[in-house]
Amino acid sequence: MTTTTANHQSKVITHLLNGTNTTMKSIIPAEQNISKPQLLTEPPIVEYGVLIGITGDIKGKLMLAGDPAVFSGIGGVMFGMAVEGEMLVSFSGELGNMLAGGISTIVINEGLQTDITAPTVLQGSTKISGYKKAIQLTAGFKNIGELKVMFLLDS
Amino acid sequence: MARILVTDDAAFMRMQLKDIVTKLGHEVVGEAENGQVSVEMYQELKPDLVTMDITMPEMNGVDALKEIKKVDPDAKVIMCSAMGQQGMVVEAIQAGAKDFIVKPFTADRINEALSKAL
Numbered sequence: 001m002t003t004t005t006a007n008h009q010s011k012v013i014t015h016l017l018n019g020t021n022t023t024m025k026s027i028i029p030a031e032q033n034i035s036k037p038q039l040l041t042e043p044p045i046v047e048y049g050v051l052i053g054i055t056g057d058i059k060g061k062l063m064l065a066g067d068p069a070v071f072s073g074i075g076g077v078m079f080g081m082a083v084e085g086e087m088l089v090s091f092s093g094e095l096g097n098m099l100a101g102g103i104s105t106i107v108i109n110e111g112l113q114t115d116i117t118a119p120t121v122l123q124g125s126t127k128i129s130g131y132k133k134a135i136q137l138t139a140g141f142k143n144i145g146e147l148k149v150m151f152l153l154d155s
Numbered sequence: 156m157a158r159i160l161v162t163d164d165a166a167f168m169r170m171q172l173k174d175i176v177t178k179l180g181h182e183v184v185g186e187a188e189n190g191q192v193s194v195e196m197y198q199e200l201k202p203d204l205v206t207m208d209i210t211m212p213e214m215n216g217v218d219a220l221k222e223i224k225k226v227d228p229d230a231k232v233i234m235c236s237a238m239g240q241q242g243m244v245v246e247a248i249q250a251g252a253k254d255f256i257v258k259p260f261t262a263d264r265i266n267e268a269l270s271k272a273l
Binding site for chain 1: 164165166167168170171210211212236237238239240241242257258259
């Protein structure tokens, strides 16, 4: 990898992370603390999560993973109602859609044109593979719990 | 009271929109889970207004908007999407959308859009 390519990739990742921070705070009305990014060295295994494809200038996937109770708690603070059962699965996908859509809307200001796919909800132990680089953030929400946000990049 | 067709692939968002729209005094006459179904239901139900998500399987919301406009140039369609990129908003408005709401939405924002469009 040339220095120029590495610099460009580093900038892209910075824009993704900044966009994640901004979007999280704008869509989820709860006190939150987002960790520093971490490069994953092992394929992540998720029990419950949402996968959204990213196409365009950035290629890869955005994944949200956490306990269903955390997704439910986030639904509660966003919509003021308990979100359970099939509606929880639907809400979880939509939360991923809103996060990916928000990030996509922000990074275009940095010259990065992206589009997103409809969400896929993962239930049951799933080992995720098929990417070049994985970066993870952990978002902690007061009185709710933690959600992992992963960017699984194709290059 | 207006007759409204709600289009979103997420059942949760359809439920939220239906709840808000009903509380605002309107009637939800149909719920479509993708753009293709929305176009078919539009022709069958002839609603006063359609709310349209963009990122959906089968047919996306912008293509569905264009199809509905072909069938009825006077159709009133409000886009309701998590994607708020300027280019996407402009494309939807140029294709004839009355408004563009970025998710997550509030009841006030839905009310404002409906009041303007109807």
